[in-house]
Amino acid sequence: MRILVTLGGTSEKIDDVRSITNHATGTLGTLIASAFEQSGATVDVIASASAIKPNESSKLHVTTIHDTYELSQALERCMKEHVYDAVIHSMAVSDFTTETVYSEEQFLTQMNQWHLAHPNQTLDKESLATFLANKPEVNETKLSSNTNHLVLFLQKTPKVIQMIKSLQPKTCLVGFKLLVDVSKDDLFAVAEASRKKSQADFVLANDLTSIAGNDHIGYLLNEHGIVAQAETKPAIAQMLVDQLKHIN
C-alpha cells in the first residue's frame, strides 16, 4: 500500500519578510503519516516548511513546500511518479494569494484617477481587474511602513484538491473540512458539499472549537454519511488506517 499525506499549512508571501499563513501545526498529519507507516504502508509526505514533520525512513519520505503553487507542483510530481492507494490531504491550503499591495496613498491616487477617467461609471469586477493590472510599478522587496494603511488585494488560488482525482481517478481521496463554531448539521452539510466538489471518497469534518491540544473531535463522512468518529488526534489517525484497510 502506498499513501500520500499532505500536512501543515501553506504560506503566501506578501513581501520578503511577511506572509499570509494558514495555521496548522502538522501534528495530526504527522500522526496520520506515522500510523500508516506503522501499519506497513509506504508513505510520501508533502509538508509545509514550518510544520511538525514525521521522521524520514526507508518507508517514509518528506517533501517540503511553502505556498499553494509549490504544493501543486509537488503533488503533480509525486502523482506522476507513483500510484497511490490513497491520498490524505490534511494540509490547510490558502484559498487566496497576494495579487497586489498598495500603500494608502497609492490606492487613493489610483482610485481617484480611475473615477476621473470614468465619470458616472460603476466599478465592476471587470474594471477592478483592469484597475489592479494597471497598478504603477514600485520596486520594493520589503514594504515600507511609511504609510498608515496598506491595501491588499488577494486572488483566489486554484483548488489543489481538485487535481488529485483528475491525476489518479482510482485513488481513495480523503479531504478535510475545518469550520469554526458551527452546528453539527452545518458542519456535516458543508463537509459533504466539499467532498462532492472535490470528488473525494471521504471527508474528515472538524470544528476549531473542539480542537485543543490532543483533543480533536473528527467525523469521517462518505457518500452514505458518517462512517466513524474519533475524539483525539491519535484516534483520528488510527480511524483512518482502519477505514482505509478495506479500500484495496
Added chain:
Amino acid sequence: MRILVTLGGTSEKIDDVRSITNHATGTLGTLIASAFEQSGATVDVIASASAIKPNESSKLHVTTIHDTYELSQALERCMKEHVYDAVIHSMAVSDFTTETVYSEEQFLTQMNQWHLAHPNQTLDKESLATFLANKPEVNETKLSSNTNHLVLFLQKTPKVIQMIKSLQPKTCLVGFKLLVDVSKDDLFAVAEASRKKSQADFVLANDLTSIAGNDHIGYLLNEHGIVAQAETKPAIAQMLVDQLKHIN
C-alpha cells in the same frame, strides 16, 4: 545584570484560521538569551508562540505572545516588575494589523455607493477612514472562500520599541533593523535613522540576503557608527554580550 530579550515574529489575525506573519525563527534571539544567561545575567524572554525558544531555568524566564498588542502588554508588565540593564529587542514586529476585510463583492458595492452619495468628491484619507468604519457588519469567524478576491485594509500598529525608553530611560536599548538586498550605505543610513527614532543605544543592522542558516552578517551601530560586526548567529550573540559588559 538583568536583561530582557524579545525574539521571534508577531502574527496578526485575519480570521480564526489565517494570519499575517512576520517571518522570524527565533534562532538568533535564543542564542542571544542563552549567551547572556551563560555570562551570569538573569534573562527575561518575550517570545512569539511559533518561535524557537531557549530552555527555561532559574535564571531565564519565557513569556509567550502572539500579536503586537500582546507584546506591548507583556513588555509593559516586565518593565514595571523589573529594572533592566539592557533590552534587546530582536523580535520582528508587524507594522500592520488587520483593520477590515471585504469580499470583492462587498468592496465594490460599498465603493460604488460611496461614489453615488459623494458625486465629484475625491476619496481622501479622512473619507477612507469613514468608509472603512461604515463597513456593513457581516458575522463571520472564518472568511468564506466564495469570492474571487479579498480586499484587506491593514492599519499601522503603534511602534512597540518606542515604549521602552519611556518606561526605563536608563536601560541600554538594542534595536534590530532588517532590510532586504540594499547597499551597505543604505543599510547603515536606515538603521541609524531607526536607532535615533526609537532612542536606542545600539542597532543591529542586517540584510536578509546575507542570512542563511548559521551564517548571518550583523553590524552593531551606536551614535558613533559601527562598533562591531559578526558573521554568524553565535558570533552576533557573543558580540552583544561583549559590548554590553561595559554598560554598568
